[in-house]
Amino acid sequence: MRALVLAGGSGTRLRPITHTSAKQLVPVANKPVLFYGLEAIAAAGIRETGVVVGDTYAEIEAAVGDGSAFGLEVTYIRQAAPLGLAHAVLVARDYLGDEDFVMYLGDNFIVGGVSDLVERFARERPAAHIMLTRVGDPGQFGIAELDAAGRVVGLEEKPAVPKSDLALVGVYLFTAAIHEAVAELKPSWRGELEITDALHWLITAGRRVESTVISGYWKDTGNVTDMLEVNRLVLESLEPRVDGRVDGASELIGRVVVEAGARVERSRIVGPAVIGSGARVLDSYVGPFTSIGADCTVSGSEIEYSIVLPRSSIAGVSRIEASLIGHDVEVTPAPATPRAHRLVLGDHSKVQISS
Structure with missing residues (x-):
């Protein structure tokens, strides 16, 4: 069996972060979300992996390398x-050949991995096997309809009137039958070749499409709210570790990781939290569910429930929470006079200012 990992896409819901970074490389607990998927594939015993890349190919290739x-x-x-x-399956046709494969969306996060699913698929070998989860807003997802026996009988992409609340999770397993289905597709109203249409083609052709409804945790990390929630979940399982330097005037409470080369001075860190390699936290408070990236500086500030990407600086800011701060960002207080906010914001930014 092979794997096909999708790491293209423009990440419009994470702008302005994704104007300069691939969405799959935005970190969760200081590790790119794409890496969790690659680790899950390796844990399932799959070695040969095709990574579908788009405009951010150089950044993805630099991060993943040869996969070793x-x-x-x-x-x-x-x-x-x-x-x-x-369409990703279509462009990967030559690579996949006639092998069975698992397709994994590189910006999805699934607790528990895919090993059990891969083993079941290898035993039963339906034409396709999909993962489903119950969602509160089914009109935003690909939705599956099951019969009384639990077999998939219909699928729709972001339906106006959903027939169920079972959304497709970003993991699919296929035999080579999927290539026949994809070859018959026409672009949808969105101008895309939809995987839900390919699955529907298999069902109509009498091919067996099975499903598993997962009870564990799944998130499509396509927006800031979901990124922060996944960061929280991963940090919950953190094992405390101090490889950097923490002075005697500082206090670490709970599950805190201070990575090699990091310095914490005259500060209070309440876990779960991670301070990245080479980062400096001075005269500050870092609250729960916060990831401070490599080579960042936090001085004279308070931050909680946030993700700060590498090489950013936060100085003299009284309180930051529920925020995603990009690479090489500087956050400072405004001058006392005139009392005005000074902003330099990218496209699609969202700002909340307390008066």
């Missing part, structure tokens, strides 16, 4: 434009 760090053999497959999940 994950125990994988990675082949990169270029997708000229993000034209749908089924």
